[in-house]
Amino acid sequence: MGGDRIFTWLTAAMGLVVIAVLGAIAIELLVGSGPVWSRFGFGFLTSTQWDPVKGLYGALPYVAGTVTSSVLAMAIAVPVGIATAVFIAEFAPRRIAAPITIAVELVAAIPSVIIGLWGLLVLSQLLSQNVEAPIVNNFGWLPFVGSSATGSDLFTASLLLALMITPTIVALSREVVSSIPRMQHDGLLGLGGTRWEAVRMVVLPAARTGIFGACILALGRALGETIAVTMVIGNTGKVPTGLFDPAQTIASQIASNWSEASIGLETDSLVALGLVLAVLTVSTVVAARLIMHGRGPAVGAPA
C-alpha cells in the first residue's frame, strides 16, 4: 500500500514537471516578447520589415516561409508516407518489408545537420540544374514560377523537409495499420473483395485517427526544423512569390540572428518570433485533436 502511494506520487510528480516546464516556456515567451506587442501590436504579424537600425520588426515573411515550406512538405510526405506504410503493412512480402522498414528508420535517425549538408552539397545543385532551370526557362510565364533558379529556395527546403518527416509518418502509420484487427479485413476478402478494396474500405478508415496523429507529429517537426532548412532555403526575408524564390523560416531567422541581436527590442522580436512559432505549432495540434475528437475513434483503432 505504501509503495503504491509513493509510486503514484512519483509518476504524478513527473507528469507535473512536464506541465511546469511547458508553463515556464510559455511564460518566458510571453514576458520576453511583451515589449514587441506593446510597441507594434498585431502589426508585428503583418509587417515585412526587419530593420534593427530603424527599430522596425515584422514577422510576415518568416511566417509565410514557415507555413509554405511545411504545407508543401506535408503535401509530398503524407501521400508518400501513408502509401509506404500501407505497402509495408499490407502488400509487401516479409523479405521486402523488413529492409524497407529498416531503411526508413535509418533515414529518421540521420541528424538534421547531415541532411542539411547533403541538401546543400547534392540536392540543391541537382534541383537547380535539372528541375528549376528548365522550368524557369520554358514555363516562366506560369504563376508561382519566378525568375530565379538557384537551388537555395522554398522548393529545395520543402523537399528536404518532406524527406525528413516521411519516416515519422511511415513508422507511426505502419504501427497503426498493422495493429488493426484482421476480422473485418479478412471478412471482406472472403466476400470477394480485392486487397485494394480491403485497404480502402476497412484498413484506412480504421487507422484514420492514428494516421492523422502521425501527420500532426510530422507537421510539428516540419514547422520547427532549423539546421537543415537554413542551409538550403536562401535566408532571404521576403515573402516568397514563386516556388523557386529564396525564403526564410521563423526557426532559421532566430538561429541566424540570435548571436548578433542586441539586447532590447531586437532580442525581444526574436522571442516574439518564437512565440508565433509556438502558437502556430500548438494551434495545429489543438485543431487536429478537435477534428479527431469529432470523428471519434473508429472500430478497433487505438484511441
Add this chain to the structure above:
Amino acid sequence: MSFGRSVRVGATLAVALAAVVAVAPIVNAETPPLPAQSQTIRGQGGDTPGPIFNYWFGKYKNAYSSSNTTLTYTMNGAGAGVKAMQANPPQTDYAGAPTPMTDADLAGVTNGRTILHVPSALGAIVLGIKLSCASGSITLTAENVGDLFSGAITNWNDARLRTSGRNPSLASCNVHVTTVHRSDSSGATYVFTEYLKQETTSYWANKSSLPTRQYNSWPVGIGEPHSSAVALKVKQTNGAIGFLETSYAKSAGLKKAKIQNGDHTAFVAATAATVTAAAKTASVPSDLRIQPIIGAPGANSYPLSTYMYWYVFQQEPTSAAHGKTLISYIYWALTTGQQYASALGYAKLPSSVKTLAINQLKKITYNGTQIWTP
C-alpha cells in the same frame, strides 16, 4: 699606422659591425613562454580567421607535444565570439574575428574585464566567382561590385563590366548573376559592407546601418550560413559571386576577381604582397584596434584587406597556468607561426605590428600579477 694597415683595420671593424647588425634581429629580445601542462584553451568567433587558427593548432601541438595542450576554435560567427567575451562569467578563453570590437561591443562587456586586441595575421576578403564562360581573370571596379550586389547588374554580359576594354570574354556570357552573402553573424560581412559603403557611390553609399556583421536587407541574392557554405554554393552555381576569405575561395577553386584599388589606378589581385602593401598605409592606434583597410591608396594595395584578431582578457579569468599557455600559443603564432600565413591565403604581420602584438601579451595578468615577465 701605414695606409694599408688602417684599411685592413677599418675593413675588419666594418665587417664585424655588419655581422652584429645582421644577427641582431634573429636573436629575439625575449625567450618564448612555455605552456603549462594539460591546459585547454577554448575560442569562439568568425569563420574568416578559422583556417589559419586551425592550422596553427596542429603546428603548435607538434612544437610543444609534451605539454598536452588542447586548443579549440568554434566558428559560430563573429558576433557569437563577441557575446562570449562580453558575458559574465566569460563563456570563452579568447575570440576571433577579422575586425576589431566596436565601441558598442566594448561597452557591452558585463564581466568587468579589459579586452586586449592582438592581431594575428593579415587577410583579404575576395570576391569568389564561378563563371564557366569567362576566360582569364575578371576585373571589377568598385561600382561594378556595388551594382552586382544591389541588383543593378543582373547578367554577366552587362556592358558596365566591360568598360575600358576590360573582361572581353564576358560579352558572350549570357548568364544570370547570383550573389551569395552570409546569413549569419560575420566579420567578413562587416568588412565587405564597409567596402560597399565607402567605395561605391550609388546604392550603398548612404546606408546608415553599414558596416555591420549581420545584414538582413540584401536587395538580391541568397544567404548561406558560414563561409564554407558560401564557397560551396558559389562553386555549384554558374554565374554566382560571393565574398569570403581567400583561403575558402582557394579551397573551392573559385575565380578570384581583381578589384580596383582605392586610387582607381589599377586592378589588384589579393596576394600576400598586395595585402601587406595595403596594411602599410593603415594607421595603428595604441589599443591595436586597427579598422579594416578599405580602399588603401597605392598601385599595389588590395582594397579589401583586414587584420585577423584574437580578443583576449587582460585579466585572465581561469588560472596563471591557463594564462601562461594562452600566451605561449599566441606568442608562438606571432613568431614561428607567421611563416605559414601566405601559403594558407593570409599574410604575415608587419614587424611593427608584430612587436606591438607581443607587447599586448605582457599586459596579461592573473590576480593582479603579470603572467609573462620576459
